[in-house]
Amino acid sequence: MISQIIYKVPEGKVIRIEMEFSEVIKSIKISGDFFLHPEEAIERIEEALAGTALEEKSIFDAIMEVAELEKIKFFGIDAASLTRAILLCGGKQ
């Protein structure tokens, strides 16, 4: 399936998810008006999510693994809100 959603993080910024998925995420594009340092790490997150099961813990863990490796600082989003946006896009919430 292919789906896209816009999710406004409470007290935060806007996340737009475009995703191709079945039980796993096949490919994903994350965009929006948030801040994330270093910026290029967004691509590492997208790569890590491709092939991840469309399920809360797997998604959250995949994001956190990259976040720790790349020492990511999030503003206006975080791993939990990004996970929520992805689950919403996948019809899981």
Place this chain on the structure above:
Amino acid sequence: MNFRLINTGYKDAATNMGIDEAIMTMNSRGMVAPTLRFFGWKPAAISIGYFQSLEKEVDLQKCREFGIDYVRRITGGGAVFHDKELTYSFVIPEKDVPEDIMESYDLICGAIIKGLRKLGIDAKYAPLNDIVVNGKKVSGNAQTRRMGVVLQHGTILLDVDVDKMFSLLKVPDEKIRDKMIANVKERVTGIHKTYEETAAALKKGFEEQFNAEFAEENLTEEELELAEFIKAEKFETMEWNHKR
């Protein structure tokens, strides 16, 4: 610490973003001092944040119709319509500002607030990245850190044309376009000063905040060359502007 002040005046979008990145690069190589730059946009332009989708945010056909430039920034944040404004960029080594990103926004936005107060404007910092007057946004700011250097750039709105801005932006749902326009009109305002007087006041604000003189200079030959190169190789390319 020595600082430079450079007023590059009105330029097109790709040139403006090329100059910011060139200053950042040259500062990281230790070849130029930390720099405050003032500029404007001609033609008027939309810049989008690093993470935004160009096609989803911007009505490119309308931009072409009205002769409006567009460019992707190297900083995060939202889409900005650069029309009647003073834009600044500030480049400084990471070691010379707080490591904490919020604190460094506070420091640099503090310089702008000091400057605006010189114009009799009661401005306040609204974290993360806005400056407000009477609760209305007059300035949006965005920061990136690369090569050991901080770049913060932002806009001081002199006047806003919300209707024109929205004619160039796509909205998630056409049914709520009018509501969104009304909402932005409630939340955003210009300071109704000129480019020149705002620039002069901001210079003083930065001098106070950093307790230093900002010497007025021009871009170096190397910066100009590098800016042209970055403009052509990055900010004018489909690959960069359409990358998300």
